[in-house]
Amino acid sequence: MNRDIIEYDVLIVGAGAAGLSAAIRLRQLAQQQGRELSVCVLEKAAQVGAHVLSGAVIDPVALDELLPDWRSQGAPLTMPVKTDEFLWLTRNQALKAPHFSLPPQVDNKGCYVGSLGELCRWLAEQAEALGVELYPGFGAVAACFDEQGRLTGVITGDMGVNRAGEQTDRFTPGIEIRARYTLLAEGAGGSVTREVEARHGLRAGVGEGQFGLGVKEVWRIPHAKHRPGTVTHTLGWPLGRAAGGGGFVYHYGEDLIAVGLVTHFGYSDPYLSPFEEMQRLKTHPRIAALLEGGERIAYGARSISEGGLQSLPRTVFPGGALLGCAAGFMNVLRLKGIHTAMKSGMLAAEAVATALAEGRQHDELGDYAEALSASWVGRELRETRNVKPLLSRCGSALGSMLSGAEMWLLAMGVRMPWTLTHPGSSRQGMKPAKGFSPRPALRPDNVLTFDRIGSLMLSNISHDHDQPTHLKRRNTPQEEAARIVRFAAPETRYCPAGVYELEAGSVRIDAQNCLHCKACELNDPEYSLLWTPPEGGSGPQYLGM
Incomplete structure (x- = not known):
């Protein structure tokens, strides 16, 4: 099938907190450096925020870093x-x-306390004001790899196919969108993420996840x-x-x-x-x-x-990286993952900007993996690494008490030397x-x-x-x-x-x-x-x- 091809410097799949934070940070860096940088964000929902759902109690630490003046700029966190x-x-x-x-x-x-969907819609406005091209209503259905197995982009879904798989009179083929780097921010269970994980063995040694x-x-x-x-x-x-x-x-x-x-x-x-x-x-x-x-x-x-540190896949691969819930940066103890998702998007953006400035493309963003580990995201995940295994093995009551005891010891400067494993795949x-x-x-x-x-x-x-x-x-x-x-x-x-x-x-x-x-x-x-x-x-x- 002949498909239209569109090329960008960076493609981001998913307009949630992680993907939009990455897009904003990329454009901020491009403006600071006086460089041209084309950034595209695909979102499968009809509008940004339409598929976004969270509690949500939001720690603003990442938002403070990304957009320090968000309080005076009308962000819907009041x-x-x-x-x-x-x-x-x-x-x-x-x-x-x-x-x-x-x-x-x-x-x-x-x-x-607020709505994550409303926050994402506001972040999308900030991204577009910075020059990000945002396309809601376009779902990524397949990954594109070159002969070396490097991720080169995605294909969006065909429109106008009936239940029998036949093309109707409104048929429009999907588009191949190519990029020098592709960041996957699809959330838990993303289809392109699943394909990339299998192609590059990103979950070798950690299993399916929790x-x-x-x-x-x-x-x-x-x-x-x-x-x-x-x-x-x-x-x-x-x-x-x-x-x-x-x-x-x-x-x-x-x-x-x-x-x-x-x-x-x-x-x-x-x-x-x-x-x-x-x-x-x-x-x-x-x-x-x-x-x-x-x-x-x-x-x-x-x-x-919600598997935390022990369930994290390898977050980088040739041509891109995993962000937010696509990797699994939720802090189960705090019942929060929005701030860590946003920070992961910002760190990925910084690694991509460095790579592009050095003339690189389609390689592994090792700087991103290292920055994650060194950041407060890595610290939070390391400190709370035993919470989910304790809950899985001991139940909510005893697991919560044991987790609380470990956190109190940590607050007093006592770090547990062991890392508990999950009892197996949640399914x-x-x-x-x-x-x-x-x-x-x-x-x-x-x-x-x-x-x-x-x-x-x-x-x-x-x-x-x-x-x-x-x-x-x-x-x-x-x-x-x-x-x-x-x-x-x-x-x-x-x-x-x-x-x-x-x-x-x-x-x-x-x-x-x-x-x-x-x-x-x-x-x-x-x-x-x-x-x-x-x-x-x-x-x-x-x-x-």
């Missing part, structure tokens, strides 16, 4: 954290941890109940011993709260539904009282990389269904609790029903039938969008419901499902998430 709460929930009680007992590393003083799923809603509550700047994290009920993870409730904006649940993959019960557990969380008396009289205005979900934790019983079904009241299909209306999903399905099966029909029996089709429960439905012994895929959270690829126990990019612009259209 709600500083005023109150921190950590609660242990039972079915009807909420036990508050004394603030003095919490390790200093988890203190949110100086952080802000992931979890965040399910989030935004509510507008009565003004009298709103406590601006209050940040609450919960452990315990409803997940209990069934899975690692915890809930959050953040107050911000005009009587808005973000309420959600993060469920760590690696749980054993294939009947567990993170979506339903999130709905149950809202029935806790403390949270239900807060939501009473309120209105749910947004819903969404996304997978997160390997799920066990066959014969050892479990179906969990009690959630009966939504459509006031406080809701079903998945009704929730999707708040995600503004848009997929052309006639386009080819972007959710693929990797197994044979015989393997699929055996998997359904062995694990009782767990995707019908862990998918937060109702994409997968069990009918007459087989699973039907309703791809038009997909939230692009990628849980199906990252959590399936036999890696039988594969997420691929649909036609550009498809998917959720999150507002204020």
